Amino acid sequence: MTVGDPTMVSNSGHAQARTRRRVFGVMFYALTIGSTVLGIVLLAALLIDVFADGVNQVDAHFLTSYPSRFPDQSGLRSALLGTLWMLGLTAILAFPIGVGAAIYLEEYAPANWVTRFIQLNIANLAGVPSVVYGLLGLGLFVRWFSLGRSILAGSMTMSLLILPLIIVASRESIRAVPDSLREGAFALGATRWQMVRRTVVPAAAGGILTGTILALARAVGETAPLITIGALTYIAFDPQGPMDLFTVLPIQIFNWVSLPQKDFAYLAAGGICVLLMVLLIANSLAVFLRYRMQRRLQ
């Protein structure tokens, strides 16, 4: 008994502690489920609300007409084309530069304080508010480079905005390629360029693409930098080239929301549906590319 008592006490102490641990475990589990469900419910509520108002606005006429002062004749042709132009140009500009920088930083750069300084600054740039990039774009591209309020100036501004995101995502993805692959390539006599070209980039391509598409999705949804550089509100013609004037979907939506006639609010909802569809198409393209690349790799 005298020997058993402490054991008994400590046993029941263990049991208590174990129960408490389990309760905490269950609570944490519930909390994580709650967070997930909350996110999904909010997103679903938002989407249902927008689609209920907007989805029957979206028809061929809506997509192919220019904006008008009559809600029933109004469309977003110029804004949709502007968004597609900007999406394409931004991808062309930002993707090679971003991936190039990531490859340099991961595969070539010496591990010294200069590299660390650059990396730190890129990470910080990813957190700079977008309107600041707009001011930079206005001063640098619109006025100094004399590009005017063109699609090109807008795309270059957007490229600046998303470059840090692409670089950070690409670096993560390149770093995740196991060193054994690199060593294998070297062992077979590959140069560093051949190793990067044939081993690292294909293995990291999925992650790089996903990061790029997510960054482009952000660019598509941004309004503030484009308003700052002077994208226009009412455009009733198709952009003819990268130097042309333009508007984009978020600006068109913003404009409709701010008009007094209530019918324009439904058009805005329709515009949001179109914007979401553009994003979904871009995202599914990324998933498709990623899937194909992984299959080829195997």
Add this chain to the structure above:
Amino acid sequence: MAVGGTVVLAACGDTGVVTEVSSAEKTVEKSGKKIVDVTPPLGPIAGTILIDGSSTVGPISAAVAEEFAKKFPDVRVPVGVSGTGGGFKKFCVRETDITNASRFIKSKEETVCAENGIEYIELPVAVDGIAVVVNPKNTAIGDSITVEELKAMWAPEAEEKVTTWDQVRAGLPGNKLVMYGPGTDSGTYDYFTKKINGVEGASRGDFTPSEDDNVLVQGVSGDVNAIGFFGLAYYEQNKDLLKALKVDGGNGPVSPTEANVLSGAYSPLSRVVFIYVSPVAAERPEVQTFIDFYLNNASGLAPSVGYVQLPEKMYQMALERFKSRKTGTITALEGTTSSPNSVLAAWEAGA
């Protein structure tokens, strides 16, 4: 009646087949005016006319641009909205050909323009009223408010001091005063503070501002103790949610109806809105044609987007002013007043 029928049909969602014809008929329905044709001075025209500026005037210019594009598809007329002040910033460095303004140009802006060697032709295009609105459930306030009462609640001195309705008018319940107004970048805010508080841009800071007038509509319609002000067009579209107060500027309460805004009886909160044209741009045939079209059709198109047309005489005077390329401001009244009658009087006196 027949025209009304077309509008109903078009509104029933037959969106695919709405044609230019029905839009023209709608314009007729709303204002009783057909689109007036103009002839370019030197044959076919093409090019791009850059317009930016006030968000209040933007819809008028966009409506004109929309109709203009139907007649002259080779001329592109994009319209930006960066506020009256933002518009002058671009206009005064020659980034735009025409700028929309919901007030007269300020002497500060004039200086910047002059430094860059840029002149302007000032052309009035429509009238806008500023509605003072409360929640419809607010019956205690009655149906009118005086300029003194507005000043008592909006003056800079009122900040954190005038917080309940009984401080505005004796006899009102002591409920919390909830205030909404346009953001400080808007010409509407500039004009209201000038007229009510005497100094442009001077007001209390503790109100809820929004650049989006629909947010103000929601704010006032959702709170029985709220008061706000914004362009009349937003009240017209939300009559069921808001109560617009008659404003007493010293000559008895006047309601913000179209007739009162046009006559200037709704004083001091009705204002003339303008476009400013660069005389250099005005040499281009497409700009000439566009301005000609604008001034000939503003009286029909301004009402279709919620504004009141000017007296016909003023459009004729504006056309002459443009033809003679008369630069500079119409009056030396900068900021003192801009109700239609006073602008007309000052204009005739100066001309």
